[in-house]
Each structure stands twice: as C-alpha cells, then as structure tokens.
Amino acid sequence: MYELVQVAEHTYYVESPAKVGVVEVAPGEVVLIDSGGDRSAAKKVRAHFDAHGWCLRAIYLTHSHADHTGGCRYLQSVTGCAVYAPGAEQAFTAWTWLEPTYLYGGYPPAELRHKFLVAQSFEVQPLTPEALPEGWETIDLPGHFFHMVGYRTPDDVVFIADCLSSEATLAKYRVSFLYDVTAYLQTLERVAQMQARIFVPAHAAVTGDIAPLARINIEATHQVADDLAALCEQPIGFDDLLARVFTRYDLRMTYEQHALVGSTVRSYLSYLAAEGRIKPVIQDNRWLWVQAAR
Numbered sequence: 001m002y003e004l005v006q007v008a009e010h011t012y013y014v015e016s017p018a019k020v021g022v023v024e025v026a027p028g029e030v031v032l033i034d035s036g037g038d039r040s041a042a043k044k045v046r047a048h049f050d051a052h053g054w055c056l057r058a059i060y061l062t063h064s065h066a067d068h069t070g071g072c073r074y075l076q077s078v079t080g081c082a083v084y085a086p087g088a089e090q091a092f093t094a095w096t097w098l099e100p101t102y103l104y105g106g107y108p109p110a111e112l113r114h115k116f117l118v119a120q121s122f123e124v125q126p127l128t129p130e131a132l133p134e135g136w137e138t139i140d141l142p143g144h145f146f147h148m149v150g151y152r153t154p155d156d157v158v159f160i161a162d163c164l165s166s167e168a169t170l171a172k173y174r175v176s177f178l179y180d181v182t183a184y185l186q187t188l189e190r191v192a193q194m195q196a197r198i199f200v201p202a203h204a205a206v207t208g209d210i211a212p213l214a215r216i217n218i219e220a221t222h223q224v225a226d227d228l229a230a231l232c233e234q235p236i237g238f239d240d241l242l243a244r245v246f247t248r249y250d251l252r253m254t255y256e257q258h259a260l261v262g263s264t265v266r267s268y269l270s271y272l273a274a275e276g277r278i279k280p281v282i283q284d285n286r287w288l289w290v291q292a293a294r
C-alpha cells in the first residue's frame, strides 16, 4: 500500500484504498487527482513528493466523498495548494455536513458524523475549464454521485473515479453506492466504449481495457434492480425491504451501512418506479412499495 506506480511518462498513482493520481505538469511540479482518505494517507502521498523533489501545485477532486477528499486539509495546510471540485461536489466538499445530512435525510445523529462520512473542511474552488492544467480533459461521470468527473491526462491516462467496482467488491457487497441509477447506467455504457492508454479506477485494478469491468458493473446494477423489484411482490415498507436486502446479500448491518446502502436502495426504488415496475402506496399511515402490475 501507498507505493508510487508510474503508468505513463508524466503520470503516476499512489496505491491506496482510493487511488490518488499524481501528474507532473511541469518540471518539478505535480498536481493530484484526489487526496487520500485522511491525514495519515496524505502524509504517505506527500513523502513521494519529497523523495522526488516535486512541489504540489493543486488537487483536482473527482467527487466529494470523504475517502477521496480526506487528505486535502493536511496537504493544503503544508503546501498552500489550490483544490478544485466539479459542480455540486464543490458544495458538498465545502459544506462537509451535507454528506451525512443527505444520507440520513435530516439532521444526522452522532453515529453518522465520523471521519468516513465527514471530511475535515478546507478551501475548495469550483472546477472550471481555465483551472485545468494544459492538455487535460474532464469526463462527466454522473450517477455514483451528483457531478463526479474523471480526468484524461495529456499522456492519455484516464482516472475514472468511482464508477466501477472490482469484481471481488461486487461479489462481497453486492450493492455499490450510487445516487442516480439511470445516470449511472448511461455513464457505464459510455465508459464501456472509451479508449485510453490506461484506465485508473479508484477502487479497482488499473487496466488497458475497461469494457469488461464496465459490463460486469452494468449487470450487477440490473441484478440489484431485479432483486428489489422481486422483493416488492407484496406491499413493503422501506426498513422491512432494507432488512431483506441485507439478509439476502448476507451484509452486516451497521448505522453507516444502513445510511449508505439505504440511500442507494431509495435511489433504486425511484428508478424502478420511473421504469413503471413498482409504485408507491400509502397504507395505514405507512409509505409502501409494490409491483406496479398488482
């Protein structure tokens, strides 16, 4: 963990739970793509700059999740670097309580206000075309979260953020976090068609051919949707449905998982309703979901 891996002439990543891109944009000057999950991860990333005599100019965030932004405060405090985030991700990064508030759907209890869901705050600016290094492209990847982006570097390396889970992660956790199922599936279809010298997913192995993993993630998404639709054979409330999902997929319930998987299941229910497969009903002062044909 935390070794620096070179993937092209000027492009590297630091192996970590959420990979950090390191790109040399001028002799002796680097920028990062994401920052590591916390201060201790960021310190290990910084040790590579010191070893190479690099100075850190800026951090480009893919999205606002704390496992990608948690190192920014430390790195900004020791280097004064700028940090940029796209669209609504900039708001979620600047106002760190938005994340647990979004997941909980109200003022979050202490169980949801810890460092895995709330990064320390830091100064973050909106990502604009002018803020990008010369020759870089952003790639819109909505679905996993509001305005997630990937980055293509001038040496044709694509950092693809969180739109793909590894096969092992999918087998173990089944429901990977997402916000908008329709947008997520559209993003994956586009990703499956993409070409690059190498792709760096944050949570899966680097690869020159992204299509097979994109297809596996598309299939896994449809499978979760099908399973949820099947669980709505009789009218069922959200917490009962979530309990059945955890039992069926053999997941371990915690407050955090209730919030993360729960939010994702809510998004799937909206998707299934929009597809005409399930519908909401009010019964005995409860909001229930049931298959639309019933």
Ligand SMILES: [Zn+2]
Binding pocket: 063, 065, 144, 145, 162
């Ligand atoms: Zn994420």
